[in-house]
Amino acid sequence: MPEKITNKVQNHYRLAWVDNLRTFIIFLVVSMHACVTYSYVGGWYINYPPGPSAFEQIIFIIWQAHLQSFFMGLLFFIAGVFAHRTMKKRGIGGLMKERWIRLGLPSMLYMICIQPLIVYATLQEPKGPEPPSFMSYWYEYLRSGSVLGGSGPMWFAVALWIFCCVYAIKQMFDGEIRLMTPRSQPPKPSDMWLFGFGLVCCSFLVRLAYPLGSNIFNMQLGFFTQYVAAFSLGIISDRKGWFEAMVISNHARSAGWMGLIIGPPFLVGLVAAGGPPPQDGIIVYSGGLNPWAFGLCFWEQLTGLSLALGLMFWFRKLGNSTQLCAVWLSRRSFGVYMLHSPIMVAFTPVCNSIADTSRLVAAAILTILSLVASYIATDLILRIPGIKKFI
Numbered sequence: 001m002p003e004k005i006t007n008k009v010q011n012h013y014r015l016a017w018v019d020n021l022r023t024f025i026i027f028l029v030v031s032m033h034a035c036v037t038y039s040y041v042g043g044w045y046i047n048y049p050p051g052p053s054a055f056e057q058i059i060f061i062i063w064q065a066h067l068q069s070f071f072m073g074l075l076f077f078i079a080g081v082f083a084h085r086t087m088k089k090r091g092i093g094g095l096m097k098e099r100w101i102r103l104g105l106p107s108m109l110y111m112i113c114i115q116p117l118i119v120y121a122t123l124q125e126p127k128g129p130e131p132p133s134f135m136s137y138w139y140e141y142l143r144s145g146s147v148l149g150g151s152g153p154m155w156f157a158v159a160l161w162i163f164c165c166v167y168a169i170k171q172m173f174d175g176e177i178r179l180m181t182p183r184s185q186p187p188k189p190s191d192m193w194l195f196g197f198g199l200v201c202c203s204f205l206v207r208l209a210y211p212l213g214s215n216i217f218n219m220q221l222g223f224f225t226q227y228v229a230a231f232s233l234g235i236i237s238d239r240k241g242w243f244e245a246m247v248i249s250n251h252a253r254s255a256g257w258m259g260l261i262i263g264p265p266f267l268v269g270l271v272a273a274g275g276p277p278p279q280d281g282i283i284v285y286s287g288g289l290n291p292w293a294f295g296l297c298f299w300e301q302l303t304g305l306s307l308a309l310g311l312m313f314w315f316r317k318l319g320n321s322t323q324l325c326a327v328w329l330s331r332r333s334f335g336v337y338m339l340h341s342p343i344m345v346a347f348t349p350v351c352n353s354i355a356d357t358s359r360l361v362a363a364a365i366l367t368i369l370s371l372v373a374s375y376i377a378t379d380l381i382l383r384i385p386g387i388k389k390f391i
Helices: 016-039 055-119 133-141 152-174 189-209 221-240 241-249 251-274 291-318 325-329 334-354 359-382
Strands: none
Touching: 016 055, 016 291, 016 325, 016 334, 016 359, 055 133, 055 152, 055 241, 055 251, 055 291, 055 334, 055 359, 152 221, 189 251, 189 325, 189 334, 221 241, 221 334, 241 251, 241 291, 251 291, 334 359
């Protein structure tokens, strides 16, 4: 086992289009959580009653399902690319130190402090005795182990830190040879579709044991087939030197258009064929030995792969801006990801009266308010000496 990994390959540099793509995905994450507040599709700190109309529900399902199909997987893919670049530049110790500071410590802060504050603020007052004080609630939250599942949206940072740990351990055994793999040609379209079909089958099998909606320590394992594969593919694509060649190909552009054109009608047809959720709450799409669960996996993985490739193509072609505004937004995007939850919960009562008229409009306004306030809050926090090291 080599004791030290050296690096004599390409520099660890930032790609403006990737930074801008990450910023865009953070916008989508905030939109997703605002939609969940009013759609009753998914779990969030607040679900404003009653449920939406049938028309609004369809719009919410189409929008949220398409986001879920690709946006977190794309973040994991990008993270895999830059985990490999950090490994080449700084070695195993450098990767682990940087990821602990950037991912581990912010996640701990969220789990220990921010999560219990949000949950306590949203507690309904019981009809009987007075609610406990915050300190009593916080003590029980820590003592009971609930803190382990209290990552909220920071589950992504926790999972990514775990992925990086596994990658670092593997690299300890692979050593310098694996970092210096000769460049190769990017995968053919048939290879990518084979990869997609593999995701379909693996997701279907995983959801037999871990259907959608179930979680372990706030990790919805039914989605993790895509996340693990995307992170691994990111590492491989950078190691073999075809990351950018893959995203600028015409095949990536065609895949994006295919996802946009075919994805929505296929999803609507799938939902219509499966019928509305039964009254007992068991949703056939979540997982199990039935064609609807397999159909959702088929749609989700292939649509997500198509949209991810298309987005990378268009951002590589048109989103390579280094203008001050784009750089400013990108530098604060992780802080927005971390802080948008309490800010959104605080703004939700402001939008509830709008939701009584239109839940779609309320979700859009809540998205905008949360984004603006989160960017302002992040900017102010980054002015504190020493904070830039962590956010």
